Each structure stands twice: as C-alpha cells, then as structure tokens.
Amino acid sequence: MIRIAYLVSDYGAPSHTFVRREVSGLRALGIHVIPFSVQHRAPSSADAAGEMVESLLGHGAFRYLAALLWALKFNLFRFFSSWKLACTHCQAGLRGLLWSQFHFVEAVFLAQGLHRHRADRLHNHFANSGATVGMIAADFLRIPWSLTLHGISETDHPAGALLPDKLRRADFVACASFFMQAQAMRLVEPEFWPRMHIVRCGIDMSNVPDVSRAAAASDIPRLITVGRLSPEKGYFGLLEALAVMASDGIDWSLTIVGDGPASQKLRARIDELALTDRIRLTGALVEKDTLAEIANADVMVLPSLMEGLPVVLIEALALQKPVLASRVAGIPELIEENRTGMMFTPSDWSDLEDKLRQLLASRSSWQAMGEAGHAKVVRCFQLETAAATMASLVGGEEAR
Numbered sequence: 001m002i003r004i005a006y007l008v009s010d011y012g013a014p015s016h017t018f019v020r021r022e023v024s025g026l027r028a029l030g031i032h033v034i035p036f037s038v039q040h041r042a043p044s045s046a047d048a049a050g051e052m053v054e055s056l057l058g059h060g061a062f063r064y065l066a067a068l069l070w071a072l073k074f075n076l077f078r079f080f081s082s083w084k085l086a087c088t089h090c091q092a093g094l095r096g097l098l099w100s101q102f103h104f105v106e107a108v109f110l111a112q113g114l115h116r117h118r119a120d121r122l123h124n125h126f127a128n129s130g131a132t133v134g135m136i137a138a139d140f141l142r143i144p145w146s147l148t149l150h151g152i153s154e155t156d157h158p159a160g161a162l163l164p165d166k167l168r169r170a171d172f173v174a175c176a177s178f179f180m181q182a183q184a185m186r187l188v189e190p191e192f193w194p195r196m197h198i199v200r201c202g203i204d205m206s207n208v209p210d211v212s213r214a215a216a217a218s219d220i221p222r223l224i225t226v227g228r229l230s231p232e233k234g235y236f237g238l239l240e241a242l243a244v245m246a247s248d249g250i251d252w253s254l255t256i257v258g259d260g261p262a263s264q265k266l267r268a269r270i271d272e273l274a275l276t277d278r279i280r281l282t283g284a285l286v287e288k289d290t291l292a293e294i295a296n297a298d299v300m301v302l303p304s305l306m307e308g309l310p311v312v313l314i315e316a317l318a319l320q321k322p323v324l325a326s327r328v329a330g331i332p333e334l335i336e337e338n339r340t341g342m343m344f345t346p347s348d349w350s351d352l353e354d355k356l357r358q359l360l361a362s363r364s365s366w367q368a369m370g371e372a373g374h375a376k377v378v379r380c381f382q383l384e385t386a387a388a389t390m391a392s393l394v395g396g397e398e399a400r
Contacts, residue, residue, distance in 0.1 A: 001030065001031070001032050001123075002031055002032065002066075002126055002308050002394070002395045003032045003033075003034065003118055003119050003120050004026070004031060004032070004034070004119065004120060004121050004123060004395075005031055005033075005034045005035070005036055005114050005116065005117065005121070005122045005123070005135070006019065006023060006033055006035045006036065006122075006123050006124075006125070006131055007035075007036045007037075007038070007110065007122060007123070007125075007131075007134045008035075008036075008037060008038070008076070008124070008125045008126070008130065009037070009038045009123050009126065009128060009130045010037055010038065010039040010300065011013070011035050011036070011037035012037065012053065012182070012292075012301075013039075014274070014284055014285070014286055014287065015228070016125075017287045017311075018201045018203075018311045020392060021201075021202065021203065021204055021383055022201075022202070022386065023035060024204075024383075025202065025204075025383045025384065025386065025387025026387050026390060026391055026394070027389075028384075028387065029388065029391045031391055031394065031395055033176070034114075034117045034119055035053045035054075035229075035362025036053065036054050036055070036056065036110060036113065037053050037054070037056070038055065038056050038057060038106070038130045039055060039057060039058075039132065040055040040057050040058030051379045053222060054108045054113050055131065056109055056110055057106070059109075060251075061390060062106075063109070064105050064109055065270075067091050067105070067108045067109040067111075067112045068105065068108055069346075070106045070108075070112050071111065071112070071140065071310075072122065072213050074115070075140075077144070078139075078140050079108075079140070081139070082104070082108075082136050082139050082140040082239060083286070085136055085139055086101070086103055086104035086107065086132075086136050087100050087102045087104075089132060089135070089162060089165055090103070090160075090162075090181075091156075091158050091161065094380065098171070099129075101137065103129065103132050103133050104136060106133045107132075107133045107137040107140065108132065108137070108140065108225065109133075110133060110137040111137040111140045111141050113399065114137060114141055114143070115141060115143045119143065119386075120143060120144075120286075121138075121143050121144040121145065121146070121171070121394060122134050122137065122143060122144075122145050122146075123145075123146045123147065123394060124145070124146070124147040124148070125147070125148045125150070126147075126148070126149075126150060126154060127147055127149055127154040127159055127162075127166055127246070128154070128255040129159070130180035131147050131166060132162065132166075132364060135166060135169060139169075139261075144170045144171040145169065145171060146172045146173065146174065146393070146394070147166065147169050147170055147174070147182075147310075148171060148173075148174040148175075148176065148199065149173060149174070149180045149183070149184055149248070150176045150178065150180065150201075150308035150309070151174050151176075151180065151306065151307060151309075151329060152179075152180075152183065152306050152307075152308070152317050152329055153308075154180075154351070155183050155187070159213055163184075163187055163291065164187045164188055167184055167187060167188045167192060167195075167196075168188055168192055168221075168313045171195070172193060172195045172196070172393050173196045173197070173392065174197055174198075174199035174267050175196055175198055175199065176195065176198075176199065176200060176201055176308055176309040176330065176388065177198070177309040177329065177333050178198060178330070178333060179309075179311075179329045179330045179333070180249045180308060180329070180330065181196050181197075181198060182286075184196055185334050197214070197244060197293050197389070197393060198388045198389075199313050199362075199386060199389050199390050199393070200309070200380065200381050200385070200389075201309060201314065201378065201381070201386065202381055202382050202383035202384070202385055202386030203311065203314055203315060203318055203381060203382070203383055204383045205318065205377075205378070205382055205383070207287075207296045208291065208315070208318045208319060209291055209292060209319065211295060211319055211320050211370075214342070218250045218298070219250060219251075220253055221251070221253070221298050221299060221360050221363075222252075222253050222254075222255070222296070222297045222298045222299070223252055223253065223254045223255070223297065223298070223300070224254070224255045224256075224257065224293060224294055224297035224300055224316075225238065225255075225256055225257070225299050225300070225301045225302060225303070226256075226257040226290060226293075226300075226302075226312040227253070227257075227258050227302070227304070227310075227312065228256060228258050228259070228260040229256070229258050229259055229260035229261070229262045229263045229266055230260045230261055231262055232304065233258075233303070233304050234303035234304065234326065234346075234347070235262070236254070236262075236265075236266070236269060236304050237267055237303055237320025237349040237352065238301060238303040238349075238352065239266075239269055239270065239273055239275065240273075240349050241349050241350075241352045241353035241356060242254065242275065242278075242353075243273040243275060243355075244353055245353060245357065246275065246278065248310035250251070250357070250360065252278065252281070253278050253280070253359065254278060254279045254301075255279075255280045255281075255282060255293055255298065256279065256281045256295060257282050257283075257284075257285055257293055258280070258283070258284055259283050259284040259294075263281075264282075264292060267281065279382070280360045283351065284296050289320070290312075290315075291315060291348075294315060294316050294319050294321060295314075295319050297321065298321070298322075298331075298366065299321060299322050299323070299324065299327075299359060299360070299366070300312070300313065300316035300321050300322075300323040300324070300341075301323075301325070302323065302324070302325035302326065302331075303325075303326060303328065303352060304326050304328060304346070304350055304376045305326070305328070305331045305346055305347055306328060306329065307326070307328055307330065307331060308330055309329070309330035309331070309333065309334065310325070310330075310331065310334075311336070313325060313331065313334050314334065314377055314381045316373070317334065317341075317373030317374060317376060317377045317381075318373075318374055318377040319374075320367075320370030320371060320373060320374045321370055321372060321373070322340070322341050322354075322359060322365070322366045322369035322373070323335060323340065323341035323342075323373065324341055324342045324343070324355055324356060324359055325341065325343055325344075326343065326346035326347075326352075327342060327343040327344065327345060327346060328346045331343065334376075336376070339372050340369055340372045340376055341359075341369060341373065342355045342358065342359055343355070353361055386389050
C-alpha cells in the first residue's frame with residue numbers, strides 16, 4: 001500500500017476542511033495518508049474529527065536539535081545539500097536568509113517524521129512557506145514531492161517569487177481550477193506544463209443537508225456570505241450596495257459567516273450604514289453549522305476581489321441555492337450565467353447592486369437555478385471524482 005504524507009499550514013483549521021475531505025477520499029480508495037501540520041493544534045471533534053496530527057511547531061529546542069543530529073547521521077551529504085537548497089530557495093536579503101534557516105530546521109524535523117512513518121511521497125496544499133519546508137524535506141529523503149495550487153495569492157509576494165522553482169521541482173502540480181493552471185503555466189517553460197493537472201476540490205454529498213428540510217423561502221430574501229473577514233473578500237463593497245437597496249425600500253437580510261482581521265471595522269461600517277437590524281454576524285463556524293446556515297438561506301453572495309475556486313460556492317450549489325459572485329479567477333468555471341447563478345464585475349459595486357436587484361426580482365427562477373447548480377456539482381465536483389483523480393497522480397498504476 002502506498003503511503004503518502006500531506007502537509008498543510010493548519011490541518012485542523014475550519015478553512016482546511018476541503019483538505020481533510022481529500023484525505024478521507026484517498027483513504028477510501030485504499031491509500032494510506034499521514035497528515036502533518038505546520039501549526040500545532042490540539043485535536044478536537046469540532047475541527048479535525050479528533051485525528052492525531054503531528055505538527056512541526058510547538059516543540060522544545062531539544063526535539064529540533066535531536067532531529068538535526070539524526071539528519072547528520074542519516075546522510076551527511078544530503079544534510080548539506082538540502083541546507084544549500086534552503087539557503088538558495090528563499091527571499092532576497094538577510095531576513096530571507098535567516099528565515100531559510102528556520103525552514104531548514106522544520107524540514108529536517110519533518111523529514112524525520114516522514115522517515116519514521118515510511119512515507120513514499122509528500123504532498124503540500126498551497127505554495128506557501130509550508131511548501132518550502134515540504135520541498136526541502138522531500139529533497140533530503142529523495143522522495144517525490146508535489147503540491148496543490150488554489151488561488152492567485154500564491155503568485156503574489158512573497159510566495160510568488162519562489163513559485164517558479166517549486167513548479168519545476170514538483171513531481172506534479174494539482175491545480176484547483178483552469179485559471180490557476182494557466183497562472184502556473186505562465187511562470188515556467190512549456191516542458192513543465194505536462195506536470196500540471198486539474199484536481200477539483202470535491203465535496204462529500206453525503207454530508208450535504210437535505211434541502212427539503214430547510215426553511216421555506218421567506219418573504220424577505222435571506223442572503224448569506226461565507227468567508228474570512230478580510231479586505232480581499234469585498235464585504236465593504238457588498239455593504240455599500242445593500243445600503244443603497246435598503247434606502248430604495250428593497251427588503252433583504254444578510255448572514256455573514258466567518259471571522260478575521262476586518263471584523264471590528266466591518267461591524268463599525270454596518271452601524272454607520274444603519275444596517276444592524278438587517279445583518280447577522282455568526283463568527284467562524286464548523287462545517288456542519290456552516291452548511292446549515294447556507295441551507296436556511298435563499299441566495300449565496302460572494303463579493304470577493306480575489307479567489308481561487310471557492311469551496312463555499314460549490315457547497316451552495318450543492319444545496320440548490322442560486323449564487324451571485326464576482327467574475328474572478330476560477331469562479332466562472334463554477335457559475336453558468338443565468339443558469340446556476342449570476343456574476344458581476346469584480347470591484348464594480350454598482351454592477352453588484354444591479355445584479356443583486358435582478359436576482360431578487362426573479363424569485364421564480366431560483367428553483368431552476370438551484371437544481372442546475374446541484375446537477376453541476378454532482379457532475380463535476382463530487383469528492384469521489386476528485387479523490388480518484390488525485391489517487392491516479394500520487395499512486396500511479398498502484399492506485400488505479
């Protein structure tokens with residue numbers, strides 16, 4: 001049985017639910033998956049189903065020193081070869097060089113864990129510093145290394161400067177959308193393009209609530225948006241559009257699911273616009289509660305300025321909700337205009353307002369949109385399909 005290790009920044013985080021789904025899908029296909037997390041998090045049934053996950057951070061100095069001594073003894077040549085890789089695959093300047101030493105220590109610590117678990121390969125989600133650590137660890141052990149690309153932020157500074165080298169070193173690159181595959185292709189020579197594959201973020205349809213039990217559509221349209229409360233999610237633009245609609249006498253209510261650095265400013269802006277009685281902020285919720293909130297809404301709105309392929313939109317479509325989202329990144333691969341939902345020009349809040357008015361005025365089309373969205377998820381975004389694609393990449397002939 002092939003043994004593959006997965007490394008993510010925070011395996012138990014609510015935002016990494018899709019990674020845990022992928023792991024469960026691979027395990028269902030008979031692949032042994034060993035998860036690792038950069039951040040230390042105590043396991044709980046609320047976020048990681050109580051699974052024990054080894055972390056790279058949060059240990060005493062002696063543990064890291066012991067790992068370095070183990071690596072020196074394991075293979076002296078590889079120790080210095082991988083250290084050289086760490087020193088060259090880093091941000092320019094002294095600060096980048098300093099951080100590369102921390103990454104090297106983490107990589108050696110990870111390599112020791114991978115060796116102990118007899119991992120045949122290592123896969124990273126997101127091309128961030130965790131992927132740097134994973135790449136170095138795999139280099140030290142001489143095992144295949146691969147990664148999944150999700151969104152445009154992975155091409156931004158500082159991670160973007162190191163992405164071309166990662167793409168060249170990866171055994172394969174899983175891209176969540178054609179958009180991200182195109183971004184990866186533009187960064188490397190054409191001979192590396194065959195390594196890039198579309199692997200969707202699938203959802204487990206068995207966990208999707210029964211929409212027949214959801215609350216019936218209300219007289220006042222219930223909107224919902226889900227995501228991190230940060231500027232790139234476009235919430236402040238959504239508030240401006242909704243405020244204009246409210247002043248024109250259009251009824252609506254909005255539930256915002258999520259938490260983040262813009263929470264206080266968002267609450268303050270809601271107060272300034274006198275929308276407090278129309279908007280409910282739930283904070284961050286676990287997957288089950290998030291799905292329940294979506295099921296009890298009428299329309300999903302995603303006003304993001306940047307995205308990858310938003311899993312929350314896939315979930316909304318699976319729950320037969322019409323969606324309105326910005327026409328950015330991989331979103332057009334999800335939404336079929338006027339069939340499963342509508343799109344607006346990103347950052348054009350007047351266009352968002354106009355499309356939202358149209359959607360709220362066409363209540364008779366919601367059921368057909370919902371059914372078409374559900375059918376698309378069943379056709380293209382089920383967990384079993386995504387897991388089978390990944391299994392063929394990580395396991396080769398053995399996984400087929």
